[in-house]
Amino acid sequence: MNSAVPQPASAAAPRRDTRSPLQRLLKGIELAWRRGFFRVLAGIIWLSDRLPRGPRVPGPQRVLFLRPDRIGDMIVSTGVIRAIGGAPDTVLDVLAAPGNATVLAAEPAVRRVHVLNRRRFADLRAAVRTLRHERYDVVVDCMPTAPSVTILLIVLAIGARRRVGTRGRGLDHILSPATPSLPLESHIVDHLSLLVPPFRPDAATLDLSPVLVLTSDEQAGAEQVWEADKSRQMQITKNASTRLLVNISAGKAARWWPASSYAAVVAAARNARPDLQVLIMCAPNERDRAEELAELTGAGIAPTGSLRSAMAIAGAADVVFTPDTSIAHAAGALGVPVVDMLLFGKESGWGVYRPLGENMESPTDQLQDLGPEQPSAALLRVLSRVAPQRARGHATPVT
Structure with a gap:
């Protein structure tokens, strides 16, 4: 039996940021520009948005979790995906990328995995058409720390009544609900865990650690x-x-x-x-x-x-x-x-x-x-x- 138990990491060696002052300045400008861009884009969408949005209505709900990116991103999301998929009256699908879709191949909490190649416009257009046809009630934005243009456009194009995502990214007014946010230095799993409470009142008691299932x-x-x-x-x-x-x-x-x-x-x-x-x-x-x-x-x-x-x-x-x-x-x-x-x-x-x-x-x-x-x-x-x-x-x- 495995006798290993969690242990604190050893004291780290002194660390240094190797970026020059100019590189740090340019990075700060880039981040500020991105935040401003998303606020403007979200504002335009909000003005033209006519979808009825609000709290969950009683009865079964069809949920789409967006994760069309890297393998590691999918793996760290698996505990959260399982928690949402295990919520009462919930049917969960996941939008994945070609490289990370197989992570969920044996996951019992997921009904279907849609695959999207974000680099091909034809695939993106076909995926949106397929997803709209599914008539999802809820779509979950998988980017809890920084928004993605592609993810944002998919969120809006699907036409779901509810859009679950975290606050503080310039998108609060187009989300329902917008969940609280954590300090950026928090672990990505803890950031993702904020997406669970809208589906599970017992979210605080759940272990949302990543979990994989092998055949x-x-x-x-x-x-x-x-x-x-x-x-x-x-x-x-x-x-x-x-x-x-x-x-x-x-x-x-x-x-x-x-x-x-x-x-x-x-x-x-x-x-x-x-x-x-x-x-x-x-x-x-x-x-x-x-x-x-x-x-x-x-x-x-x-x-x-x-x-x-x-x-x-x-x-x-x-x-x-x-x-x-x-x-x-x-x-x-x-x-x-x-x-x-x-x-x-x-x-x-x-x-x-x-x-x-x-x-x-x-x-x-x-x-x-x-x-x-x-x-x-x-x-x-x-x-x-x-x-x-x-x-x-x-x-x-x-x-």
Whole structure:
């Protein structure tokens, strides 16, 4: 059984904002311009809006939750999506992007997932036509901290009687209701949780942590990946009973971390835990880096498959070590302790939510400026709380 319990992150190294004064000034001007633009756009829409809006009417309601963006955004929204979908007399659909739609493939609280490619106007027009035909009673704006032009236009085009979103973004007068807002530095899950009270009077008592559901076949496939690698690794580690997944996929150049740093972390972990089985995960375009790290450490490389198979492999690990990508949030949502390396200023808002492991930040906006010492120490602390040969299977299987 997993013996890890939530622990506070270690004291962070001194951090600094590497932007120049001019860059900070320009960023401030950009944010002010965006706020003004949305207030003007919302005002124009409000003047021409003739939709009857108001409190919920009795009876069943059809709800559309908008999340046509990134994989990580969908994963951190899953607890909120489940809470809304579980509300009495509610039928919940989700508007997703091609890249994140499969996150909800086995989620029982969602009736249907619509897929929208925001980069193609023809797809946007077709999606709006389809969504209007569904006659939703409520549409939920998924951007609780900063509005999106595309999301705003979709919200308005759907024609729902109620529009749920957070206050303070210049859109209050076109929402019904506009829920309270939180300080910007709050975690994104806490921001998203503000969307639940209009549907659930018991919202304050709910655990809205991200949650993923894997099928039995997906879990079995992940077990096969780990077991297939185990015989090879036992040539290095005779008692390979504790699984460490090292995800090196960076997503963005700023989150790139040197192979030598990963190798140092793996070496420190193996010294402390001789029973360690190490598996490397990478995106297809980072295979060369994975092979370099495998050469340095003797670790195996997980097969490159679908997003669902990658999440299942992470869910079958005992600990995951990763830069801040969707795999970090997926592992956390599957109950796996994660050591998550984030860029400067990102931990409070985008670290793994209520982690069983530890979140930490680089001292700058480049992950390569974070040396291996702090991550190694964090991983050793997390490994010390994980019992070997624990029961497998983090997610609730469905058939």
